[in-house]
Amino acid sequence: MPTTIAIDPVTRIEGHARITITLDDQGRVEDCRLHVTQLRGFEAFCVGRPFAEMPSLTARTCGICPVSHLLASAKACDELLAVRIPPAARLLRQLLNYGQLVQSHALSFFHLASPDLLLGMDAAPEQRNLFGLAAARPEVAKDGIALRRFGQQLIERLAGKRIHPDWVVPGGVSRPLSRETAAAIRAELPAMLTAAQNNLERLQEVLPNFTAEIAHFANFPSGYLALAGEAGRLEYYDGPLRLVDQQGRELFNEPEALHYHRHLAEQSEPDSYLKSPYYRPLGPDDGLYRVGPLARLNAAASCGTPRADQALAGFKELAPGGPVTSSFHYHYARLIEIIHGLEKIELLLADDTIYDPRVRATAGANAPEGVGICEAPRGTLIHHYQIDEQGRISAVNMVIATGHNSLAIQQGLQQAARAFINGDPGDNTGSEGPAGTGEKRGQSGGATVGEIGENGNIREGLLNRIEAVLRCYDPCLSCSTHALGQMPLAVELRRPGGELIGQLTRDNDKVESKLTA
Numbered sequence: 212m213p214t215t216i217a218i219d220p221v222t223r224i225e226g227h228a229r230i231t232i233t234l235d236d237q238g239r240v241e242d243c244r245l246h247v248t249q250l251r252g253f254e255a256f257c258v259g260r261p262f263a264e265m266p267s268l269t270a271r272t273c274g275i276c277p278v279s280h281l282l283a284s285a286k287a288c289d290e291l292l293a294v295r296i297p298p299a300a301r302l303l304r305q306l307l308n309y310g311q312l313v314q315s316h317a318l319s320f321f322h323l324a325s326p327d328l329l330l331g332m333d334a335a336p337e338q339r340n341l342f343g344l345a346a347a348r349p350e351v352a353k354d355g356i357a358l359r360r361f362g363q364q365l366i367e368r369l370a371g372k373r374i375h376p377d378w379v380v381p382g383g384v385s386r387p388l389s390r391e392t393a394a395a396i397r398a399e400l401p402a403m404l405t406a407a408q409n410n411l412e413r414l415q416e417v418l419p420n421f422t423a424e425i426a427h428f429a430n431f432p433s434g435y436l437a438l439a440g441e442a443g444r445l446e447y448y449d450g451p452l453r454l455v456d457q458q459g460r461e462l463f464n465e466p467e468a469l470h471y472h473r474h475l476a477e478q479s480e481p482d483s484y485l486k487s488p489y490y491r492p493l494g495p496d497d498g499l500y501r502v503g504p505l506a507r508l509n510a511a512a513s514c515g516t517p518r519a520d521q522a523l524a525g526f527k528e529l530a531p532g533g534p535v536t537s538s539f540h541y542h543y544a545r546l547i548e549i550i551h552g553l554e555k556i557e558l559l560l561a562d563d564t565i566y567d568p569r570v571r572a573t574a575g576a577n578a579p580e581g582v583g584i585c586e587a588p589r590g591t592l593i594h595h596y597q598i599d600e601q602g603r604i605s606a607v608n609m610v611i612a613t614g615h616n617s618l619a620i621q622q623g624l625q626q627a628a629r630a631f632i633n634g635d636p637g638d639n640t641g642s643e644g645p646a647g648t649g650e651k652r653g654q655s656g657g658a659t660v661g662e663i664g665e666n667g668n669i670r671e672g673l674l675n676r677i678e679a680v681l682r683c684y685d686p687c688l689s690c691s692t693h694a695l696g697q698m699p700l701a702v703e704l705r706r707p708g709g710e711l712i713g714q715l716t717r718d719n720d721k722v723e724s725k726l727t728a
Contacts, residue, residue, distance in 0.1 A: 213241065216669065221245075221678050223323040223340075225275050226688025230677060232628050243628035245620055245681065247483040251692050254607045262291055262576065262598050267377040269594065269609070273690045274374050275318065278311035278366060279587030280690070281379040282448070283594040286583025288381035290468070291598060293577035299567035300383030305448045306559045307369050307379065308585065309552040312447065313403075314362025315588035316504070316545045316552075319685040320410070321355020324542050327679050328417060332424070333672035351413065354406040358549065361403050365556070368392050383571035393560045404518065404553050411522060411546040421539065427630035428680050429538035429623025432457040434490060434500030435509045436615060438586050439464060443512030445519075445551060447586035454490060454500060455510050457534060462490065468582040471593055477610065480617070484692035487617040488610055499618035502590025503684065504544030509534040516558070519551035538623055541683040548588075576602040587612050589685050611691035616684050627680045631673045 213236065219229035227249045233242045253272050260268060266284040270277035282304055289296055296304075326339045329348050337343075345352035363373045369388065370376030378385050418425070439453035440446030451466040454474065463474045476491040490498035500506070508527075514520050526543055529535045535544075559565055576598055583594045590612030597606040613620075704713035 214238070216674070218674055218678055221681060223326070223678075223682055224686055224688065225273070226686065226692075228681075228686075228688055230624060230681070232632070232677070234632075239633045240625070240628045243624045243677070244482060245617075245624055247485045247688050247692055249688060249692055250484045251689055254609055257604050257607045260604050262288055262596060262602050262604055263381055265594075265596065265604065266379055266381065267375070270375050270377075272609075273687055276311065276315055276587050276589070276687060276690065277375050278307055278370075278379075279585060279592050280594070281376070282308055282585045283583040283587075283592045285379045285381055286468075286585065287581040287594045287596045288583070290581030290583065291576055291578050291596065291602075292381055292572070292574040294382055294572040294574050296383040296572050297567065297569045298564050299387065300570040300572075301448075302559055302562060302565040303369065303384050303388055303570065304379060306388075306556060306565065307366060308447055309556050309559070310362045310365030310369070312362070312552040312588050313549055313556075314359045314366070315685075316549045317355055317358035317362060319588070319682075320542060320545050320549075321351065321358070323685070324679075324682055325351060325355070327675070327682070328414065328421075328542065331420075332676050332679065333670075336671065336675075339675070351410065354410055358403055358406055361399055365396055368396060380571065382573055385571065387568045387570050388565055390566060393566070397557065397560050400553055400557050404550065407546060407549045407553060408518065411543075411550065414543060414546060415525070418543075423630075424676060424679070425537045425539045427627050428676075428683055429619060429626060430536050431622065431626065432536060433619055434462060434498070435506035435534065436500050436502050436591055437507045437510045438584065438591065440511070440515070444515040445507060445511040445513070445548075452584060452591070453510065457536075459534065462492075468584045468593075469580065471582060471584065471595075471610075475610070477614070483617075485617045485688075486610075486614050486691070488615050489618060495618065499622065500615070501538070501619045502612050502615040503541060503588075504548050505535065505538060505541045506590065507586065508544045508547065514547070514551045516551055516554035518554055519547055522547040522550055538619070538680065538683040541685070545685075589613060589687055590615055609690075611687065613684065613686040613688060613691040616686070617691075620681060620684055620686070623680045623683075624677060627677050631676050632669055 214234040216232040216234065217229055221228045221230055228245060228247045231244050231246065232240060235241045251272060253269060257265065257268060265288060266281050269280045269284045272280050322341050326341065326344050329351060330339050330343055341352065366376065367373045370378035434454050434456050436454045438446045438450045440450050451464050452468070452471055453464045454462040456462055465471060465474060474491055475488050477486045477488045478495055480487055487495065489495040490500055508523060514523050526535065526547060529540060580597050585592055592612055593610035595608040596604055599605045705711050
């Protein structure tokens with residue numbers, strides 16, 4: 212009889228989710244699924260609001276990456292106004308975005324991932340956390356706190372508060388930057404760059420300890436989606452949307468944000484409130500791609516700053532002649548992007564244009580539809596708005612980075628479960644790789660790594676590895692849950708001791724009630 216193992220809740224992620232692993236009669240993995248059980252639904256309840264409210268309203272989607280939503284939303288509203296924002300406002304928005312990048316990546320790497328990387332995947336759960344890291348490696352914990360504080364403080368210095376600021380507005384920003392504020396930010400940069408560089412070197416030192424994880428953590432061919440900078444440089448705020456395949460061939464390069472849907476489609480999942488985008492011409496089975504730090508570095512020819520470019524050269528040596536396919540290396544890519552973000556902050560503050568007091572263009576609603584795209588820390592973020600004649604929102608579509616990655620996450624969880632529980636060297640799906648690669652998914656190779664403990668129990672460290680696949684993507688589940696009416700709903704009534712006495716379920720509009728006691 213098949214057996215189901217539930218990892219509930221998944222720990223050290225933003226939001227609420229569980230993973231279920233189904234074993235067949237022989238105890239081998241039959242399936243592994245991620246279930247995102249929370250629903251935010253911003254797409255629905257923003258309808259009817261004045262469009263000028265959208266930046267500050269959609270920033271409430273998440274307390275971790277509100278700046279990303281501010282920027283994508285404001286860019287969509289700029290299109291509704293049909294204005295070109297002042298040059299200083301564009302630079303200030305970029306500066307804010309880099310502050311967000313540094314603080315969010317620091318949270319992901321140091322607070323959520325480092326316990327696995329520096330204490331070990333098999334460390335005791337009561338020690339494998341931020342407090343255990345602080346006790347065992349205080350220098351690492353202090354660097355993480357300092358880098359996150361720097362990013363949050365930069366956001367506060369520019370926008371007035373660290374979480375849910377309202378400084379970014381349709382047409383630009385609400386006030387200019389003073390040179391005194393810039394000097395305070397600039398004074399902290401040398402120490403932050405040293406901290407980021409030191410921890411990149413620490414990660415490089417421990418990589419040989421994770422050969423099995425590198426081989427099986429969502430390690431397969433895919434496409435890579437990101438904004439395209441000039442001359443192939445890394446870009447977070449502007450530029451065309453570009454998808455490349457496993458060989459680096461360009462599948463599309465779309466300069467018009469409004470036309471993103473010509474290339475990307477979305478589907479709902481039966482057991483999750485996530486929407487799953489895919490490359491439209493290939494369909495959901497073969498059109499999966501990845502976004503975020505790994506995808507951006509794979510798609511970029513250079514970072515455009517000296518320290519980050521040096522680090523990028525080392526990153527690309529992980530897979531000479533091709534992209535880095537293992538999602539384990541999202542962690543590596545995140546540290547490179549922290550270094551790049553700090554260098555870009557320094558360059559932006561050295562540009563006199565950023566201090567111009569003209570920071571906002573004003574107009575009324577001049578276009579019925581607008582799309583804003585930026586690179587959030589976790590990947591490409593799209594806000595798409597339509598308005599009526601009174602300037603009220605009539606339709607919203609938000610395509611979130613974690614949604615872009617959802618198909619790759621599901622595939623990666625299955626690959627890891629089969630490797631670490633079954634001991635299979637690949638995921639054995641036999642399906643073709645996505646985005647026209649002509650390769651098989653799951654061809655990661657590697658040794659047999661599965662191990663079942665006494666009495667048929669699966670070791671906790673192996674289950675932690677499956678959770679850790681999800682952590683590679685630093686998922687933001689609050690942001691990404693907008694698929695209404697797709698997942699069954701179950702409400703349970705239990706006694707104080709936990710005994711189930713009643714259950715109400717809804718599946719495909721069919722409601723059933725059952726009393727068990």
